[in-house]
Amino acid sequence: MLTSHLKPAFIAFSGVDDPQTIGDLRALSEQYPIEWGVLVHPDRSGPPFADPALLERLRSAGVRLSAHLCGPLAAAVVKGRPTEFEVAGFSRVQINHMQGRADGGVVARASRYAACQGVRAVLKCSGAFPPDGRVDWLHHLSPGKGVRPRWLPQVYNTHPFCGVSGGIDLHNVIELLSARLIVAMGVPFWIDIETGVRTDGLLDVDKCAAVCAAVYG
Numbered sequence: 001m002l003t004s005h006l007k008p009a010f011i012a013f014s015g016v017d018d019p020q021t022i023g024d025l026r027a028l029s030e031q032y033p034i035e036w037g038v039l040v041h042p043d044r045s046g047p048p049f050a051d052p053a054l055l056e057r058l059r060s061a062g063v064r065l066s067a068h069l070c071g072p073l074a075a076a077v078v079k080g081r082p083t084e085f086e087v088a089g090f091s092r093v094q095i096n097h098m099q100g101r102a103d104g105g106v107v108a109r110a111s112r113y114a115a116c117q118g119v120r121a122v123l124k125c126s127g128a129f130p131p132d133g134r135v136d137w138l139h140h141l142s143p144g145k146g147v148r149p150r151w152l153p154q155v156y157n158t159h160p161f162c163g164v165s166g167g168i169d170l171h172n173v174i175e176l177l178s179a180r181l182i183v184a185m186g187v188p189f190w191i192d193i194e195t196g197v198r199t200d201g202l203l204d205v206d207k208c209a210a211v212c213a214a215v216y217g
Contacts, residue, residue, distance in 0.1 A: 005178035007215060009188040010035050012163065013197055013208050014068060015048030022061050024205040029063045032212040036063055037094070037192065040085060041070040047201050048194065059089030066092040066122065078102075080109045087117040092136065094122035104132075111135050122163075128153045133160035138192060140165050155183040162189050169196030170210050177215065 014037030016025065025036055038050045038058060045051035049070075050058070058065060067090045069077060074097040076083045087093050095110045102110070102123045111134040114121035124140040137160060139153055155162050168176060168191060176191070183189050197207040 005174055005215075006181060006183055006189075007177070008163075008190045009033065009161075010064070010190050011208075011212060011215065012037050012066060012190055012192040013203065014066075014192055014194040015039055015198065015203050016058065017047035017050060017054070017203055019054050019057050021203065021205050022057060025063050026061060028205060028209055028212065032216050034064065034208075034212065035066050035091065035190070037066045037068050037194070038090075039068045039070060040073060042072055044071070048198075048203070065090045066094055068094040068096055070096045077113045078106045078109055083113075087114070087119050090119060092120045092122055093117070094124075094138065096124065102130075107132050107134050120161075125153075129155065129159045129162045131158060131160070136161040136163070138163045138165060140192070152181055155181075155187055155189050157184045157187050159187070163192050164189070165192035165194070167196065168193045170207065170214060173211055174214055 010033035012035040016036050016038050028034060036058075038055065039048050040055070041049050067085070067087060069085065073083050073085055074095050077095050078097045093114050097106065102125070107123065110121040110123055114135075121135040122138055123135045124138050126140070129137050129139065139162070152164055164181060173191070193211065197204055197211060199207065
């Protein structure tokens with residue numbers, strides 16, 4: 001017996017780290033709605049972070065991308081300081097500045113930074129989704145540790161664009177979308193997966209494909 005479940009606007013697979021997979025990313029993106037998250041840190045280039053050469057190749061890969069700014073880059077954005085990172089080629093920019101709820105000043109600076117480059121900003125929250133629509137909101141408790149939250153905030157039609165993450169993989173994604181996550185009818189949302197689609201620390205495109213097939217059919 002088939003179980004109906006919510007279908008996200010897209011699935012964000014975070015931690016693209018291998019230039020050899022770009023062709024596979026493109027092929028999978030032609031089948032399913034996907035956003036590929038690219039972790040950017042000025043002092044780190046090994047998986048799951050992307051090095052400068054991979055960043056340049058991804059910009060012209062023809063797939064939907066989000067830049068996840070980490071470390072000093074994220075700190076600069078939330079403090080209103082300029083950064084040298086170019087958002088060209090990315091659809092959204094996620095500011096991985098902290099755990100918890102961002103205050104109004106952080107929201108203002110993040111949204112301004114993104115808007116000046118023609119993209120949408122994403123900030124993280126650990127509680128209920130804030131009603132502030134200047135940015136997109138991701139419910140996020142653990143940076144890349146795959147911790148499954150015991151509680152998830154509900155998504156109403158009064159909320160901005162919201163997403164959820166934390167311990168999602170092929171074995172529990174349908175449970176999440178059919179039983180755990182509550183979203184008002186017709187309201188778009190996304191899910192973010194990082195550790196649940198990795199093998200030996202690297203992004204596994206086959207696991208991404210399996211999750212997409214389970215979610216979208």
